[in-house]
Amino acid sequence: MQTLSNMLERLPMKETHRLGIPILPGGLPLVGHAPFNLGDSLNFLRGASAKVGPIFWMRSFGSEMQLVCMGEPGFELLKNRVTSSEFIRDQSPEFIGDALLSQDGTRHRNLRSPMSGPFTPRGLSSSGASALSAEVIEASVASLPASGPFSLLTETQKFALDIIFRVMGIDRSEINDFNTNYREFILGAFPLKLDLPYSPRWRARRGRAWLDARFSSLIAAARGRPEMPGTLSALLAVRDAEGQPLKDDDLISNLRLLALAGHETSASVMAWMGIVLAQRPDLWEKLREEATAAPGLPRSPEELKRHPFAEALFREVLRIYPPVSATAREATEDLTLHGKLVPKGTMITIPLGTYGYDPAIYPEPEKFDPSRWMGRRVPPSAIETAPFGGGPHFCLGYHLAWVEAVQFATAFARELSRRGVRPLLAPGVAPPKLRYLPFGQPPKKTLIEFVPVV
Numbered sequence: 204m205q206t207l208s209n210m211l212e213r214l215p216m217k218e219t220h221r222l223g224i225p226i227l228p229g230g231l232p233l234v235g236h237a238p239f240n241l242g243d244s245l246n247f248l249r250g251a252s253a254k255v256g257p258i259f260w261m262r263s264f265g266s267e268m269q270l271v272c273m274g275e276p277g278f279e280l281l282k283n284r285v286t287s288s289e290f291i292r293d294q295s296p297e298f299i300g301d302a303l304l305s306q307d308g309t310r311h312r313n314l315r316s317p318m319s320g321p322f323t324p325r326g327l328s329s330s331g332a333s334a335l336s337a338e339v340i341e342a343s344v345a346s347l348p349a350s351g352p353f354s355l356l357t358e359t360q361k362f363a364l365d366i367i368f369r370v371m372g373i374d375r376s377e378i379n380d381f382n383t384n385y386r387e388f389i390l391g392a393f394p395l396k397l398d399l400p401y402s403p404r405w406r407a408r409r410g411r412a413w414l415d416a417r418f419s420s421l422i423a424a425a426r427g428r429p430e431m432p433g434t435l436s437a438l439l440a441v442r443d444a445e446g447q448p449l450k451d452d453d454l455i456s457n458l459r460l461l462a463l464a465g466h467e468t469s470a471s472v473m474a475w476m477g478i479v480l481a482q483r484p485d486l487w488e489k490l491r492e493e494a495t496a497a498p499g500l501p502r503s504p505e506e507l508k509r510h511p512f513a514e515a516l517f518r519e520v521l522r523i524y525p526p527v528s529a530t531a532r533e534a535t536e537d538l539t540l541h542g543k544l545v546p547k548g549t550m551i552t553i554p555l556g557t558y559g560y561d562p563a564i565y566p567e568p569e570k571f572d573p574s575r576w577m578g579r580r581v582p583p584s585a586i587e588t589a590p591f592g593g594g595p596h597f598c599l600g601y602h603l604a605w606v607e608a609v610q611f612a613t614a615f616a617r618e619l620s621r622r623g624v625r626p627l628l629a630p631g632v633a634p635p636k637l638r639y640l641p642f643g644q645p646p647k648k649t650l651i652e653f654v655p656v657v
């Protein structure tokens with residue numbers, strides 16, 4: 204693809220700039236730069252800005268123009284003072300619809316403030332969510348195959364979904380039905396117009412209807428059981444600024460969003476952790492020492508302090524392999540970005556994943572080195588948590604993702620030590636490359652195996 208892109212760049216282009224901002228050369232007819240941006244998004248965006256500078260137009264499907272704004276000015280846009288996320292509702296009505304991610308201003312604040320409580324470190328502890336997640340992770344890691352190469356991503360995808368549903372407070376007996384219908388629902392992520400019986404769109408709608416009906420009866424049941432552990436119960440207990448409980452419609456659309464936002468991303472991070480450890484015996488040894496010295500898995504955010512190396516591994520995996528390469532905002536007024544005038548209504552891509560490769564923040568940014576996160580006295584800065592976004596839409600599940608990842612790394616090291624084995628890439632498997640489909644993940648064919656420690 205890159206070779207094709209290089210050839211296309213040499214073809215004469217009619218328009219090289221728009222509004223004084225360069226148009227990235229090398230787009231294909233009809234699909235523009237989308238094929239290059241889709242698979243290898245992170246390198247594509249980094250390479251493009253190295254070629255044409257920190258602000259440029261790229262063409263997406265239908266040759267529609269999209270502005271890319273790198274660096275601090277791009278990061279600033281996440282604050283949504285001069286930009287908005289509301290376009291997501293029209294762009295993706297059935298899939299995201301009217302939920303936190305597609306709301307702004309007072310509407311967003313009125314829902315986000317009460318919803319945040321259960322996802323703070325204290326909320327995760329008091330609702331029992333972090334303890335539930337430890338329980339699911341411990342059991343899932345214990346059920347990993349004893350021998351034979353297997354795809355770790357396939358496994359982490361299964362248990363990341365189990366975690367998010369169990370953490371909500373859904374009973375173990377219902378998890379399989381939830382997982383099946385959720386898999387149908389996410390077929391709606393493909394922008395296909397065809398709507399015949401059994402088409403992906405039809406199946407997505409059927410999955411969504413099942414989920415919504417079950418969420419609705421769970422909400423009704425949970426209202427009568429305030430002692431029920433998990434985030435759903437905690438969400439039912441919160442009150443907005445007027446002292447009112449959250450409305451069922453808001454709860455349902457956001458429970459769907461929680462499952463979506465909190466599943467593929469976390470699954471990817473856990474899979475990368477295992478895959479990195481399978482290639483780096485030095486890191487494996489450090490993690491094993493820390494994990495086996497601990498009395499067990501951390502069961503609350505407070506207990507994460509005992510696991511500094513597992514946390515460093517989590518942060519370095521996110522930096523090198525960010526699951527979300529970019530997000531977008533719509534300009535709500537005329538803006539000046541990198542000295543260029545950008546009109547109101549422009550769609551702007553903010554390349555979240557590229558901030559982790561800034562050499563001014565991370566010396567030798569290409570090097571995977573968890574020690575850069577060790578021994579720090581201050582929490583990570585806003586730019587250091589860029590893989591989770593920024594501004595009012597900063598990831599609601601940040602603390603949960605952090606807890607899950609440390610629990611996974613600790614459970615993985617403890618379980619494998621108990622078995623007397625360590626992870627290794629399966630014979631003939633090459634070190635994997637990050638691919639976006641649309642979340643950044645290792646390829647499913649990256650198989651690992653467990654080998655005896657000699």
Ligand code: HEM
Nearest residue numbers: 303304464465468469527530590591592596598599600604
């Ligand atoms: C490593 C794992 C994760 C990563 C990298 C990640 C990344 C992100 C990013 C980049 C955004 C902002 C999108 C934007 O501004 O356009 C976001 C928002 C969000 N995330 Fe996560 N996420 C992760 C895990 C989770 C988990 C576990 C949950 C579930 C609790 C979750 C729930 C959400 C929600 C609800 C939002 C929307 C917040 C709002 O619009 O106010 N995420 N996430």
